[in-house]
Amino acid sequence: MxxxxxxxxxxxxxxxxxxxxxxxxxxxxxxxxxxxxxGKDAVLAVCGPGKxxxxxxxxxxILHFHPEWVxxxxxxxxxxxxVSIGDMVIATAAVQHDMDTSPxxxxxxxxxxxxxxxxxxxxxxxxxxxxxxxxVEGMRVHEGIxxxxxxxxxxxxxxxxxxxxxxAKAVEMEGxxxxxxxxxxxxxxxxxxxxxxxxxxxxxxxxPTFTRLAAAHSQQVVKALLSV
Ligand code: ADE
Numbered sequence: 001m002x003x004x005x006x007x008x009x010x011x012x013x014x015x016x017x018x019x020x021x022x023x024x025x026x027x028x029x030x031x032x033x034x035x036x037x038x039g040k041d042a043v044l045a046v047c048g049p050g051k052x053x054x055x056x057x058x059x060x061x062i063l064h065f066h067p068e069w070v071x072x073x074x075x076x077x078x079x080x081x082x083v084s085i086g087d088m089v090i091a092t093a094a095v096q097h098d099m100d101t102s103p104x105x106x107x108x109x110x111x112x113x114x115x116x117x118x119x120x121x122x123x124x125x126x127x128x129x130x131x132x133x134x135x136v137e138g139m140r141v142h143e144g145i146x147x148x149x150x151x152x153x154x155x156x157x158x159x160x161x162x163x164x165x166x167x168a169k170a171v172e173m174e175g176x177x178x179x180x181x182x183x184x185x186x187x188x189x190x191x192x193x194x195x196x197x198x199x200x201x202x203x204x205x206x207x208p209t210f211t212r213l214a215a216a217h218s219q220q221v222v223k224a225l226l227s228v
Pocket of ligand 1: 151153154172173196197207
């Protein structure tokens with residue numbers, strides 16, 4: 001069984017449509033759809049935006065379905081110049097950019113309890129995602145840090161601060177929480193994002209325009225991943 005989590009319906013609906021032998025399981029306010037996806041046992045969920053929604057959904061998925069790995073897929077804002085709308089970013093690690101206990105001596109972003117700034121993504125899954133993305137014609141792929149926080153970033157100055165602190169290639173609102181929940185349960189994790197906007201003053205316009213295209217890109221990579 002593999003686990004797939006998107007924050008919004010648009011980020012998983014193409015995969016949802018491909019699921020066969022579907023079974024629905026409600027846990028709290030999360031709905032899990034399990035069945036076969038490209039011939040593989042899979043469970044799919046829409047967690048809702050933000051770190052708490054993502055962490056709760058991931059933990060429920062892990063405890064109920066025992067997936068061998070969990071992938072968080074969807075859209076993101078660019079973390080730096082050179083990462084463009086439509087590009088894919090595959091996380092080497094995820095950070096929580098709004099976690100900050102630095103006034104009492106910790107590094108910015110350190111997540112207490114697991115005591116990590118960079119929450120690792122599984123190297124073997126990352127290699128498979130890279131191979132899958134390379135089969136999609138014309139797709140530009142970046143590997144690096146994905147930064148998560150409970151804010152939609154729409155200011156170039158805020159984006160620069162996050163990039164300066166963490167060298168983030170993309171900013172979004174769930175990957176770091178999915179990665180933390182997976183880390184705490186010893187489950188391999190991946191974060192795969194396609195860029196919908198530049199996380200700057202153009203984002204209010206770009207996000208609604210490009211989200212569907214970007215969401216389709218990350219689902220295309222997952223289909224390629226599962227079809228081998
Ligand atoms: N998801 C897509 N674009 C984003 C942005 N600019 N900030 C946070 N999450 C996003």
